[in-house]
Every structure is written in structure tokens, then in C-alpha cells.
């Protein structure tokens with residue numbers, strides 16, 4: 331793919347550079363430089379822009395934007411009250427301290443996780459490095475169980491900023507993983523000593539249904555850098571997370587990706603077990619299906635048993651654990667101020683974007699769990715799309731998967747159970763099990779992307795706890 335194709339697409343749909351910049355998180359200057367061929371975007375940037383453009387075009391096709399007016403309706407409806415972006419960690423903490431809030435059992439549990447993650451680590455704490463660290467969802471869970479992050483690698487500057495604000499001790503060891511050389515890895519070892527564990531999930535858009543599942547998608551090959559770093563660094567354990575669809579996707583030579591990944595890790599000296607997980611089974615108020623691979627270096631000779639999810643709605647008696655009830659969207663968010671389209675609250679992350687009037691009309695009387703596509707009156711239905719779009723989530727069930735576009739009302743199950751608006755950033759962060767204390771700053775689009783991409787810290791903590799107990803508890 332070359333940028334010229336994206337430019338053609340952007341122009342065809344009258345999407346301004348400003349709109350593309352806003353939605354993608356890249357600056358308008360960067361987009362303009364790519365279009366004028368003064369600069370070349372990386373493959374990752376190209377794929378990301380393509381995904382963002384496709385989702386804007388989907389909105390246009392579904393009538394959320396009015397292109398006949400040659401103007402995107404959203405820009406006309408600019409949120410009059412849009413809070414200013416959060417400048418830095420101090421700004422976030424200040425704004426958070428000014429909000430009115432009350433504790434719930436869930437918010438207390440998240441605060442406790444954050445407190446544990448930030449508490450000073452023991453001298454003999456296992457040393458960890460995060461690859462594709464994002465803003466640090468996976469790292470937060472592991473840090474809360476005693477792992478000491480000495481370094482991380484992440485290509486997006488915005489995610490790095492959030493990561494560093496929350497893990498100030500961790501060094502940025504590199505941005506593009508493909509630039510890491512063996513010399514770099516040996517330098518890490520001489521600086522930090524042996525690294526005990528590597529954690530990270532290569533980008534999953536190339537495998538997910540939201541993407542095109544193109545085997546040639548360069549993002550599907552990024553795991554090879556992960557394997558290479560494991561082979562040189564030889565940590566005791568590694569943890570890799572990815573979307574469930576990875577298990578059914580084939581490589582260009584017709585082999586299943588998962589088989590290629592398992593074979594590569596076996597060749598580097600690791601026993602790998604992998605399991606499909608749903609975050610709601612581990613105490614996250616969200617249905618989020620992912621696969622988790624855990625590799626144990628062969629010489630460690632420890633049998634590893636994957637942690638069992640103990641949250642279930644089935645009335646089962648179990649000899650292994652006492653089941654707990656799954657957490658719901660209500661458990662995660664009911665303490666937050668009720669908001670309608672365009673309203674803000676004292677919480678810096680809890681405010682709603684303004685939705686177009688016609689979309690509000692379609693959705694106003696839609697009951698929770700239903701979509702505007704199910705309205706009896708055809709005039710009250712969106713012109714096209716699936717029943718999973720313009721759909722309200724349910725209060726008393728785990729929320730549906732939080733993606734990077736949770737604020738798009740036309741997206742999949744992004745509408746609040748009773749308010750007629752998409753989810754706020756705070757709601758998405760809570761559903762992803764990020765404590766309110768976790769510092770977010772930067773552009774709103776970047777924060778949404780970081781949250782949607784993350785591994786829920788509560789799920790990460792459950793895996794970390796089990797690894798600590800089975801491998802590091804000597």
C-alpha cells in the first residue's frame with residue numbers, strides 16, 4: 331500500500347486532513363507532509379491510517395456524516411463544551427483531584443491494584459521488559475503482582491508518554507521493534523542483568539475481524555521480532571497476548587499462524603502453552619476474548635498450569651474454586667455521573683461527544699441490549715449496517731469488547747444502556763479495568779486508542795499471579 335491510494339480515498343469522500351488527523355491521532359502537519367511526499371509514513375502508520383479512513387468511510391456510508399454538504403456533520407456539531415486535552419501527568423492529577431466521586435467495591439479494587447503496582451519492588455523482584463507496551467495495561471497487571479519493569483518498547487509516542495507517566499522507572503529501550511539489534515539486547519543484559527520475563531502483544535488489527543485479515547499485512551509478521559528478542563534474551567518466561575482469530579488465520583504459505591508461532595518458540599528453547607481466555611472469567615466487567623501464550627524456558631523444568639477464570643454465571647459447584655458472579659457494566663460505571671450527548675462532568679475523562687440529532691432520534695427509545703436497526707418504524711432505522719451497530723449495551727452483563735473506536739456511536743455495541751450517547755473515555759477505561767489513578771494525557775484520540783488496545787490490567791494480574799506462584803516462588 332502507498333500513501334497515494336489513501337489520499338485518493340480521502341479526497342473521494344471529502345474527508346479533510348484535519349478530520350483524518352483528529353481521528354488517527356497523527357498531526358495535520360504529518361499528514362500534509364505525507365501527501366506532499368515530503369515525508370514517507372512507516373508501514374505501521376499506513377495501516378493505521380487505512381483502518382481509520384475505512385471506519386470514517388463506513389460512517390459516511392451509514393449516514394452518520396452528511397457528505398452532500400461537502401462537510402462532515404461532526405465538525406459542524408463541534409462539542410461546545412469539549413474539555414481541553416490533558417496536557418501532562420500533573421494536569422491529569424489536578425483535574426482528578428477536583429472531581430466529585432464516590433467509591434464502589436470495583437473502584438476500590440482498581441485503586442488497590444494501582445497501589446500495589448506502584449509500591450517499591452523487592453530487590454529480588456523478577457525483572458521484566460514489555461514489548462509493544464502500548465500505554466501499559468499488561469504491565470500494570472504484572473507490576474501489581476510484584477514484577478519490576480526495567481524497560482519497554484513502543485512505536486507510538488503518545489502511548490510511550492502514558493507508559494512513562496505511570497512507570498517512571500522503566501526505560502524506553504526502543505521505538506520500532508524492527509530496529510532492535512542483537513547488540514542492543516546484549517547491552518540490556520549488561521545494564522540490567524538477566525531479564526526474567528518478557529511480556530507483550532504484537533498489534534492484532536491484522537488478525538482481527540475489524541481488520542481485513544490479510545496474511546500479507548506487515549503487522550502479522552511483527553511476532554517474528556518478538557521471537558527473535560526471546561531467542562537472544564532467553565528470559566525464564568514470556569507472555570504473548572493476541573486476538574482469538576489468530577488461531578484460525580493462515581500464513582501466505584497456507585499454514586496456521588499459531589502453528590508457525592509455536593514452532594518458532596519451540597526452536598528457541600521454550601515450552602509454550604496457550605489458552606483462549608475471556609476477560610470476564612477473570613473479574614473484568616467485559617467480554618473480551620483473547621489468546622494468551624505463556625512460554626517457559628525448557629531448562630526451568632516447571633509444569634505450568636494456566637490460571638482458571640473463577641468468575642462465572644453458571645450455577646456450578648466446582649471442587650477447584652468457589653465461583654464468583656461475573657462483573658457487569660453497572661458494577662464498573664454506575665457511580666459515574668449520568669450524561670447525555672454533549673454533556674461533561676467533573677471527571678476529566680467522563681464527558682460525551684455531541685452526536686448528530688438524527689442519530690439521537692433513532693436511538694432515543696431503543697431499549698438496552700437492542701439496536702436502532704431493530705426499530706419497528708423503518709424511518710427510525712439507520713440506512714444500512716448490521717444489528718450489532720447503533721446498539722445499546724446491557725447494564726447487568728459484562729460490557730462488550732472495548733475497541734479503539736468505542737466513542738463512535740455507529741460502532742459495535744458502543745451505546746450506553748440508558749443514556750443516548752456512546753461510551754465516555756472513563757467508562758471505557760473502567761470496563762478495561764484501568765484504575766482512575768492511572769495517568770492519561772495527550773490527545774483524546776490517542777487516549778482512546780491506548781485504552782482500546784490494552785490488555786485489561788485485572789486479567790494481566792491474574793496471569794501474573796499464577797506465573798509468580800508457579801515459576802518465581804522459590
Ligand SMILES: C[S@@+](CC[C@H](N)C(=O)[O-])C[C@H]1O[C@@H](n2cnc3c(N)ncnc32)[C@H](O)[C@@H]1O
Nearest residue numbers: 462463464465466467468485506507783784785
Ligand atoms: C495491542 S497493542 C499493545 C497493548 C499493551 N499490551 C497494553 O496492554 O497496553 C500493540 C502495540 O504495539 C505497538 N506497535 C506497533 N508496531 C510496532 C513496532 N513496529 N514496534 C514497536 N511497537 C509497535 C502499537 O503502537 C501498539 O501500542
